[in-house]
Amino acid sequence: IYKKKTANLTVIHIVDGEEKSNTTTTVEWGDDVPRDAFLPEYSESHDHTVTVNPAVTKVAGDVTVTYRYSIKKYTLTVHHRLENGSQYKPDVTTEYSHGATYNAVPDTSDNNYEYRLANGDKASDTILDDTEVTYIYKKKTANFIVIHKIGGEEHSRTETTIDWGDPYEAHPSSELTTAYNYTVEDRHTNDRVPTRPFVEQRVL
Secondary structure: OOOOOEEEEEEEEEEOOEEEEEEEEEEEOOOEOOOOOOOHHHOOOEEEEEEEEOOOOEOOOOEEEEEEEEEOEEEEEEEEEEOOOOEEEEEEEEEEEOOOEEEOOOOOOOOOEEEEEOOOOOOEEEOOOOEEEEEEEEEOEEEEEEEEEEOOEEEEEEEEEEEOOOOOOOOOOHHHHOOOOEEEEEOOOOOOOOOOOOEEEEEO
16 A cells, blocks of 8 residues: 655745744645745745755755745935036935835035925925935025115115025116215015125115
C-alpha cells in the first residue's frame, strides 16, 4: 500500500521587523511551494520580498517560506522658483513613509519676497507616492509717494510702485524751489514697505 509523502510547510509574515503570523500546514510532496501568498492589507503600503528555505519550487521535505514587508518610502521635493521659472533657492528633499503627512515649507529667509503655491500643489497632504511641490516667489512692491506742500496745503504729488528693498530718491519740485525753502519728512504708511517707503516733501 502506497501513499504520498507529506511534509510541513511553514509560512511566516514579518512586517517592519515584527513577526505578524507563523503557521504550519501539512502538504504533499510535489506540491508547488507558494511564493505569492502576500498579506493583501500590506500590498499598497509596503514593499515585500519572499525567501524559501530550502530554495525549492516543489515540496520535497519540510519547507519554510518567509515573507518580509517594509513600508514604502517616498521623496518629497520642494522647488523654489521665481515667476519666470528660474530657480530662487535650491530644491529641498525629504523622505516620508507611506501614509505620513508631509509638510512643504516655503523659504522665508528674504523678507523682500512673497510667495504662493503653484496651481494644484498642496503645502501639506498624505503622501502616497513621490511628490513635488513648487513655491513661486516674487518681489514685494510698495507705493512710493512724494507730496509737495506749500504751508499746510498740498500743491502736487507723484506716486510710483517700487520693489521692496530697492533704493529710491525723492527730489524737491524744481517748480517750487526757486521761490521757496523746503524741509523733508519721511512717513511709513504700513509694514509692507521698503527701507524708506514714504517720503513727504513739505515745501514751506
